[in-house]
Amino acid sequence: MAYVNRTNAESGANLLALRSHNAALVLDLLRTAGEGGISRLELAERTGLTPQAVSKITARLRADGLVAEAGRRASTGGKPRTVLRLVPEAGHAVGLHLDRDEVTVVLCDLTGAVVAERRVPLDLGAGAEAVVESAAGEVEALLAGAGVSVLGVGVALPGPLDHARGVLHRVTGFPEWDGFPLRDALAGRLGVPVVVDKDTNAAALGIAVVGSGVGVLGGGASGSAGSSGSAGASGSAGSSGPAGSSGVSDPSSSSDPSGSSGPSGLSGPLESFAYLHLGTGLGAGLVIGGGVHRGARTGAGEFGHQVIQLDGPPCGCGNRGCIEALCLAAVDRGAVGEAARVLGVGAANLVGLLDIDLVLLGGRTVAAHEEAFVRGVGAVLEERARLEGVDDGAIPVRVAPGGARGVAEGAAQLLLAPLFGRGED
Numbered sequence: 001m002a003y004v005n006r007t008n009a010e011s012g013a014n015l016l017a018l019r020s021h022n023a024a025l026v027l028d029l030l031r032t033a034g035e036g037g038i039s040r041l042e043l044a045e046r047t048g049l050t051p052q053a054v055s056k057i058t059a060r061l062r063a064d065g066l067v068a069e070a071g072r073r074a075s076t077g078g079k080p081r082t083v084l085r086l087v088p089e090a091g092h093a094v095g096l097h098l099d100r101d102e103v104t105v106v107l108c109d110l111t112g113a114v115v116a117e118r119r120v121p122l123d124l125g126a127g128a129e130a131v132v133e134s135a136a137g138e139v140e141a142l143l144a145g146a147g148v149s150v151l152g153v154g155v156a157l158p159g160p161l162d163h164a165r166g167v168l169h170r171v172t173g174f175p176e177w178d179g180f181p182l183r184d185a186l187a188g189r190l191g192v193p194v195v196v197d198k199d200t201n202a203a204a205l206g207i208a209v210v211g212s213g214v215g216v217l218g219g220g221a222s223g224s225a226g227s228s229g230s231a232g233a234s235g236s237a238g239s240s241g242p243a244g245s246s247g248v249s250d251p252s253s254s255s256d257p258s259g260s261s262g263p264s265g266l267s268g269p270l271e272s273f274a275y276l277h278l279g280t281g282l283g284a285g286l287v288i289g290g291g292v293h294r295g296a297r298t299g300a301g302e303f304g305h306q307v308i309q310l311d312g313p314p315c316g317c318g319n320r321g322c323i324e325a326l327c328l329a330a331v332d333r334g335a336v337g338e339a340a341r342v343l344g345v346g347a348a349n350l351v352g353l354l355d356i357d358l359v360l361l362g363g364r365t366v367a368a369h370e371e372a373f374v375r376g377v378g379a380v381l382e383e384r385a386r387l388e389g390v391d392d393g394a395i396p397v398r399v400a401p402g403g404a405r406g407v408a409e410g411a412a413q414l415l416l417a418p419l420f421g422r423g424e425d
Helices: 006-010 015-036 040-047 052-062 126-145 180-192 199-214 324-333 337-356 364-368 369-390 404-422
Strands: 069-072 081-086 092-098 102-109 112-122 151-156 195-197 271-277 282-288 358-362 397-398
Touching: 015 040, 015 052, 015 069, 015 081, 015 112, 015 404, 040 052, 040 081, 040 092, 040 397, 081 126, 092 126, 092 199, 092 397, 112 337, 112 404, 126 180, 151 199, 180 195, 180 199, 195 199, 195 404, 199 271, 199 282, 271 337, 271 364, 271 397, 282 324, 282 337, 324 337, 324 358, 324 364, 337 358, 358 364, 358 369, 364 404, 369 397, 369 404
Parallel strands: 092 151, 151 195, 271 358, 358 397
Antiparallel strands: 069 081, 092 102, 102 112, 271 282
C-alpha cells in the first residue's frame, strides 16, 4: 500500500513543481558562482539536496545547454572535483522600458548582462496602437541585430496597472490608457511571452536579483552618494552606435552618470529596501523579505501620490499637493535642494511605515543631481532618526545601480528571475 506524505500534499507541492524548484535552486547557485563555477558536492551542501539529486538535475541542465564544465578543482582526500558553470548565452530576455517620452530596449543574457541596447524618443500619449507598434518595432530591430531567440519580453512603464493581467489603469497623465491590455497586445504582435509591471517594481526586482547575486553593491564608504553600474557582467553588443540613437549600442560604452561600482558601503543580499524613482514621474518599488511587494491588487508603490500639502499644486492624478507634483515643480524652478527635502519627507514616511533597511534613489532627475538628492534625502532621514532616538542612526540612502537603463534591465528580469527561483512563475 502506498502512503502519501500529507505535509507535502497539503503544501500544494507536486513532483513537477518540486523538480522545477530544485532546478531553480541549482541554477541560482550556478549563476551566483560566476565563471569560476561550483562543484556538484558544493551544490548538494548548499541546497540540502542529495548528491544523486544534484547529479540528475545538472545532467538535465547540461543536456539543455544551460550548464557546462568549467574545469576541475583540487579536492581534500579524493580525486579533483569537476566544476560546473552557467552558460550565459544559453538564453536571453528583452527588457522594454516605456517612459513618457522615450523607449529603452535591452537584450540580457542569463546572468542579466546587457548585450545589446536601443533607445529612441517615444510619445506615450500618441495612442495605444502607435505606442505598441513603435515598441514592437524596437524589439524586432534589437533582435534582428543580435541574432538570438528570447524567452520573452518584460515591459516596465509608469503605473498604476494590473501586473497579474497585464492591463493598464489610469497611467498618471495618460488616462486614455485605462483598461488597455498591453500584455496581450504586445504578445500578439511579437509572438513571444510578455510580462508587464510598473517601472519601479521592475527596477527593484533587478536590484534584488542581480545585486544580491553578483555583488554589484560592494565597496565605498557609508554616507556618500556612491555610484552604480549596470547590473550584470560585461557583454558585447551586436553592433555599435551611440546611446540614444536608433542603432544598437555597445553597453560598455553607454554613458551612465552613476559609474560602475554600485551603492557605497553595501554588500550581500538585499532583503528589505525601497527604490524611489524620480524621472518624468515619481514612484517606489518595495522589496520586503527579498521579494518585490506588489500588494493584493498589484498596486503597491504609488509613492508619488502621497498628499503632503493639502493646498499644494495640482497633480496629474487629480489630487493636490502630491509629493510628485511638489518634487517636479521644485526641480523645474531649479530648487533641487527643496525637491530633495520633499522626497526625503516621503522617504521618511515610508521608512516609518515599513521599517526597511535601505533607500535607493534612481531615475533621470536623480541622475542629474545625484549628490544633492542623496544628501537632501539623507538629511531628512537623519533628523527623523534623531527625533525618534534611534540608537543605530538613520537608514542609509544610496544611488541605485543600473543608471539610465536600470528599469529596462529590471524588466528583463521579469522573465529571467523565475528561472532562478527569484521571481514569479
